Amino acid sequence: MRLCVLLSFLSLNIYWEVFANGIGNRYFLEKQRFLLEILHHVHEPLMNQQWRLLGAQLVTDKEQYVVYNDHMIEFYKAFNSGRLLHRNEYYNPLYADHYQQTLGLFHFFYNSRDWYTLWQNICWARVHLNPGVFVQALTQVIFKREDYQALVMPKVYELWPETYHDDKTLRKARNFNFANWIKYENLSDIKEIHPQKIEPLSLEGGLRNSIEWFQAMADVNILRMKQQKRENKLxxxxxxxxxxxxxxxxxxxxxxxxxxxxxxxxxxxxxxxxxxxxxxxxxxxxxxxxxxxxxxxxxxxxxxxxxxxxxxxxxxxxxxxxxxxxxxxxxxxxxxxxxxxxxxxxxxxxxxxxxxxxxxxxxxxxxxxxxxxxxxxxxxxxxxxxxxxxxxxxxxxxxxxxxxxxxxxxxxTQKIFIPSDLRIDDLQISPLITYDQPVDVDLSNILHAKHFYLAGQFVWPFTLQQRQIRLQHKDFNYNLQVSSNKTQSTIFRIFLTTPVKGSIQREPFYQLDSFLTVIYPGINRITRKSKEFRGLIGDHISYTELHQFVKLAEREKYDFPLNISTPNCGFPRRLILPRGGTKNPLKMRLLIVATVYDFKARQGNELNCDFTKGISRWDELPLDYPFERILEDDTQAVEISADHLYWKDVWIQHEEHLA
The missing domain is CATH 1.10.1280.10 (Di-copper center containing domain from catechol oxidase)
Structure with a gap:
């Protein structure tokens, strides 16, 4: 902990400058652009000559680090003796030796006293090390150093498209030649699309509906590749x-x-x-x-x-x-x-x-x-x-x-959390509808790097997107009616499960929502919207767009917001409902559980993958309550059938051609 405090203190001025008014200043923008460009085509040799020269040597002066520990010493020894993972070999941090290499590089990054030291070490690692080791260590630093947490890492599937797409897609992207495509566009199944045709149009913060978005993307050709058919039901x-x-x-x-x-x-x-x-x-x-x-x-x-x-x-x-x-x-x-x-x-x-x-x-x-x-x-x-x-x-x-x-x-101790003088009377819910949504996924990082350098300068002339069809659902809301004989702070948890009644031993219970509210004497009516559910995120800005927005902000034509991307550890909101039925709706059940609030709620930052201050929770009950144990229907019926619980049958419909 003392190391974290010291690192934060050393870069306190930069930290407050970057976070002033939630807008990135020019120092932040320089770091953000560097991060995006150093990670571009990370699987290929670095072409930027300036950064290649800067990364010629690892900073080994111990005075440039807050701590110079054993992990760093062993890592540097391994590098000098040629024992580090070759850049073309498969990297997996679950392999102990790969993990130790990642740990050593992480400490060289994390313990740097200033940005210049970190900058040089990043360039060195990009030139000399396995890209998997490099990206893993750099990601850890962005997640864990408070003074650099504002920097946005591209999404992992944009950095490593080869991991998330089939071989046919990758082969087509790797062999793509922009000059030939311009000449023979009509003979290709890769088509240029109008900016307003990119999906989804609605991003967090409304970025794709703004004038600034069109300014940022003005010089970028947006190309789209069709998706391969899916055959597996899941x-x-x-x-x-x-x-x-x-x-x-x-x-x-x-x-x-x-x-x-x-x-x-x-x-x-x-x-x-x-x-x-x-x-x-x-x-x-x-x-x-x-x-x-x-x-x-x-x-x-x-x-x-x-x-x-x-x-x-x-x-x-x-x-x-x-x-x-x-x-x-x-x-x-x-x-x-x-x-x-x-x-x-x-x-x-x-x-x-x-x-x-x-x-x-x-x-x-x-x-x-x-x-x-x-x-x-x-x-x-x-x-x-x-x-x-x-x-x-x-x-x-x-x-x-x-x-x-x-x-x-x-x-x-769970029974002390069961509220008295409270009854859940009813739940009404709007239609639950899933549908197939067309989206475009950025494949730019798999294209050949030669397309992105002109006279030695990095440029971003076009982006290749793959059209995919994904599961999505319409926004919905539900209304609770609760009766009480007294004022009491109450936590409600809402689970989605199968309609199978009787034994619950092997039925899945997926928590959709949880919230805290005050219940007053008499009848209480509570409305919740699906967009309010905790721990969920919507759609984010792509790698290409992020880079173009940084360039626009550097020209002082855009105030770059520090929340421009979605939290990495948030769960996709669109996946909370299973795919509904097409001809006949899929029947499911909701379980609503009310418990007493013990005034011990805490707010963490786990959505941003930061666990230094603990995790968020409403109370002292287990997070998976009451399903963290094996429930036995006879001995624990009070936890699955009582006034503070309510079961509701629901149906989920799927509309295949809604999008």
Whole structure:
């Protein structure tokens, strides 16, 4: 913590200048443009001669760093001896050696005393190092150094298009020649489109509807490539780049976070449970088996750079799961747990159960690295884990053990949160409608770098977008009617689940909304809009547009807002509903749970992948309450059937041709 304070103090003047009035000044804009251009075509050798010269040497003067630690010493030794990962090799931070290299470079970046030192080190790393190591370390610095958090990183699927698109798309983009396209435009399936035809037109902040947007994009040709057809029933979810990148950013944000805590662990497993529940709702909507998941085979037909899984990976994970389940079983059977020093703790004494929970269920991938080299595959790449069907099977097994452990050892204090003299009388909800929305995804970073340099100067003459069809839903709202005999501060949680009644053991419960309000004596009517739901984000500005807005602001024709991009760790708002039925609406249920507010709400900054100040929460209840444990219908019926709960049947309709 003292290091973080010192780093913030050293750059305090720059920090306040950048954040003044929420508008980036020229110093900020210079840094932002440099960041975007140094990351452009990061998989190719750097062509900017000025930065190549600046990056000739790593800054090794220890006086230029707040701390010069062992990680930096070992990293520099590895570089001098030629032991660092070659730039053309596959990078995966789950491999222990790759992670150590990333950690060393991160500290060279993070511990820099000033921007010039960081600038030189970034240029050096861009020239000499594996691009995966470089991007991972730089992303961590932007996430974690308070004085640079205002800088906007391009979205991960714009930096690495080859990871998120099929081979046919990548081949076409790599072979694209702008000069030939101009000559033979009518013979190509890549077409130029009018700026007003780019989708979605509506971005956060209304950027694509502004005069400044047309000024920024005036000199850019917007080209569009058609999307490949999808065949898998779940591809609209699993192949969604927002779905995949959400999990990647969350894990990157957690990694290297100094402030580890029981709360952060709980938050991570809550997010995992949400991802699993949302996946299961999609399975249910597609009439696929969802109650008990099974390992999936390799069913993907589109060829990709990453394979789905390998038998070696499967064996490694299954063995780890069996070991975890055995340890949890022993902990429950013997009510004790062995610590690393060989001593045993009584899990029923004080809060020792939390020590056991932390030992059994790590959440930071830096604690899960492996010694053997990991081959490219969806499951073991943090960028694409959610694309693998097997991810959810493994997640379910982990969560079953997690909930079983909590069911046995978690103190039973939940009943004090059940409100008295309160009854949820009714819920009315507007139509739930999903539809297929056409969008354009920026592929510019996969094009050949020669298109972007003119007489040695970086230019951005055109952008290549791929038209995709993604899942979206119409905005909706719901109205609660609540009766009370007294004034009381109350928290409401709204879950979406299947219409299956009876046992709830294997039904997924996905939390749509949670909010705090004051309930007064008499009848209370509360209205909530889907755009108000916490933790969700809308559409963001693309890599190309971001660069052009920076250039426009540098010409003093635009006030560059520091919130121009969406938070990286926010969940895509458009994915909260499963795909509805086309002929017959998809029947689902809502569960509304009211609990007493204990005046312990806290606001964190986890949407921006910053966990230094903890995570946001309404109260002391577990984040996944009441589903963080295994609920037994008979003994805990009060938590699933009482006046402070309300069940509501709902239907979701899908309109295929609405967009």
């Amino acid at each position: 591809q609209h979810l699993l192949e969604d780049i927002g779905w995949q990148s959400y999990w990647y950013n969350l894990n990157v944000g957690i990694a290297l976070t100094e402030e580890k805590s029981d709360e952060l662990q709980e938050w991570c497993y809550y997010q995992l449970s949400q991802v699993l529940a949302r996946y299961k709702l999609e399975l249910y909507g597609q009439k696929l088996s969802y109650k008990r998941l099974r390992p999936a085979g390799n069913k993907r037909k589109q060829k990709r750079r990453l394979q789905e899984k390998s038998s070696k990976t499967t064996q490694m994970i299954i063995e780890s799961l069996k070991e975890l389940e055995a340890k949890v079983g022993d902990a429950i059977a013997f009510r004790s747990f062995p610590l690393s020093n060989g001593t045993y703790i009584n899990l029923e004494k004080d809060n020792n159960w939390l020590i056991g929970l932390a030992e059994l269920f790590p959440y930071d991938w830096t604690k899960l690295t492996v010694k053997e080299i990991i081959q490219p595959e969806d499951l073991m790449d943090t960028r694409t884990s959610l694309r693998s069907d097997n991810f959810y099977y493994y997640a379910e097994r982990v969560l079953q053990s997690y909930r079983w452990y909590r069911q046995v050892f978690q103190p039973s």
